[in-house]
Amino acid sequence: MIEDCTGIELIPGNGGADCPGNGKTRDAAGHLLPCCCDECDYLVCCLDLKWQDKCRDCHEVMCPHFLQ
Numbered sequence: 001m002i003e004d005c006t007g008i009e010l011i012p013g014n015g016g017a018d019c020p021g022n023g024k025t026r027d028a029a030g031h032l033l034p035c036c037c038d039e040c041d042y043l044v045c046c047l048d049l050k051w052q053d054k055c056r057d058c059h060e061v062m063c064p065h066f067l068q
Contacts, residue, residue, distance in 0.1 A: 002062045004036040011064055012045035013052065 002010040008021040016022040016037065023035025037043055042063070045051045055065050 012042035016046040
């Protein structure tokens with residue numbers, strides 16, 4: 001699991017739609033979680049339309065999309 005410095009789990013890819021750090025996700029109390037995109041090392045995975053193709057060459061083993 002990849003975590004932001006605030007402890008929010010990051011799930012790169014898919015335009016950021018699956019990532020709790022996308023600024024649109026709420027916590028258990030209903031508060032919006034902060035957007036982590038500006039400081040995220042994996043932002044390119046969210047912006048690239050062919051992000052899944054690049055998973056084959058990625059070595060980030062903590063990523064939930066890591067292909068073994």
